[in-house]
Amino acid sequence: MTDLDIAEVAQRSGVPPSTLRFYEEKGLIASTGRRGLRRQFDPGVLERLALIALGRAAGFSLDEIARMFAPDGQPSIDRQMLAAKADELDTTIGKLSVLRDSLRHAAACPAPSHRECSTFRRILRAAASGGIGVPRKRGAPQPP
Incomplete structure (x- = not known):
């Protein structure tokens, strides 16, 4: 599967592009590069965003959610x-x-x-x- 641009990720996840950029800045997600001016993301980012959404709904802080991921980006939940x-x-x-x-x-x-x-x-x-x-x-x- 090919990478998704930021607009596709926003549309599929329901997360606004500004929030995606903020999550990237906080280290919660990572883009794979750019195509022109648009950030590109691996399709696996959608599952990661779902886990972030679940954590937020449960009341976890973004720092707590960040600790739910191993260095390789895979979920590692305490x-x-x-x-x-x-x-x-x-x-x-x-x-x-x-x-x-x-x-x-x-x-x-x-x-x-x-x-x-x-x-x-x-x-x-x-x-x-x-x-x-x-x-x-x-x-x-x-x-x-």
């Missing part, structure tokens, strides 16, 4: 890292489930006002203490 991310996702899912249930309660609460609903007030206290919601990334600024 299973402990996957298990740790799965545990992190379980925690996030639990918090989001509580948040969803809380919103459903607030939407259907029979109390005359939310301020008179003991469950809603308990939800507010939990939210104020950080007990409800999605965990923030380490180092992320706190909202005002």
Whole structure:
């Protein structure tokens, strides 16, 4: 199979050319050369981009994703890292489930006002203490 130019890779993968150039700059993918002004890529880049997309969807950073590839470019994924991310996702899912249930309660609460609903007030206290919601990334600024 012949190399693909950057436009073909973008079209097949759904990844914009600007992102492909950024991934190349970060060392996540490598072009095989140029044809005129267009970067050329080995067709195997599509599988690599799929793994990058999966890693991003799971919440891995680009640096973590870069470590999922051996020096020869083949996937070499640390299973402990996957298990740790799965545990992190379980925690996030639990918090989001509580948040969803809380919103459903607030939407259907029979109390005359939310301020008179003991469950809603308990939800507010939990939210104020950080007990409800999605965990923030380490180092992320706190909202005002």
